[in-house]
Amino acid sequence: MKKVLAFDVDQTLNIAKTPITDEIADLLVKCLDHFEICPISGQKFDQFLIQIVDRLPNPTAEQLSHLHLFVAQGTQYYRHNGQDWGQVYNYPLTDEQVAKITATIEQAARELGYWEADKLKPGDEIIENRLSQVTFSALGQKAGTEEKYAWDPDHKKREAIVVRCRELSPEFDYEIGGTTSINAITPGMNKAFGMTHLLEELHVNKEDILYFGDMTQPGGNDYPVVQMGIDTITVRTHEDTAYALKGILGVIGK
Ligand SMILES: [Mg+2]
Secondary structure, eight states: OOSEEEEOOBTTTBSTTSOOOHHHHHHHHHHHTTSEEEEBOSSOHHHHHHHTGGGSSSOOHHHHTTBEEEEGGGTEEEEEOSSSEEEEEEOOOOHHHHHHHHHHHHHHHHHHTOOOGGGOOTTOOSEEEOSSOEEEETTOSSSOHHHHHHHOTTSHHHHHHHHHHHHHOTTSEEEEETTTEEEEEOTTOSHHHHHHHHHHHHTOOGGGEEEEESOOSTTBTTHHHHHTTOEEEEOSSHHHHHHHHHHHHHHTTO
């Protein structure tokens, strides 16, 4: 039997950038009794708390000890010590790398006419330094979900931005994720990095892991996990994930 269930977050556990549903929260808590549970996403630690951890219905310390948060594509790892969350490791970008990536993405988006600064809500930003990666969110973090879905449903705008970014600064990797996002990282600092560290930290083999993601196609931010040879379930939405988790819990009789 698999020992670890690992999950992309945006679109796999939730509707992008929103808290998980009661159904997913309930299923995850049940799974914590049987598996190590590892969400891995480009988002920051506080969003893992808001979107996942705070939604879990009364988890015990024992259950939380089986929840492993792989933040910023797994370049940061947090686990619970019975009292609070603690950071186990962190691999940040340098200030120079952050500045170069930020300038590159802005230039590419401006050239293509996809720099939507006029649509931002007050205090919001298009490019965010997430320490281990820099993230472009075309409409900012605070835009409405429908607005985000409508912006680039076929990925064409982001694919064009990525092509231009690669011309401008080929030393970085650019991945499409979520609904309006591009994550820029140093090569290798993608989900494969996080999953490789997961193997070490949890003392498990690739065969022990089942991974759920919605962007498992080449170029998608879940694809590096597929390339590692980890068993993967491709979902369209969190509803597919819920079906699969119900099936898994059904098979083990819970
Ligand atoms: Mg996703």
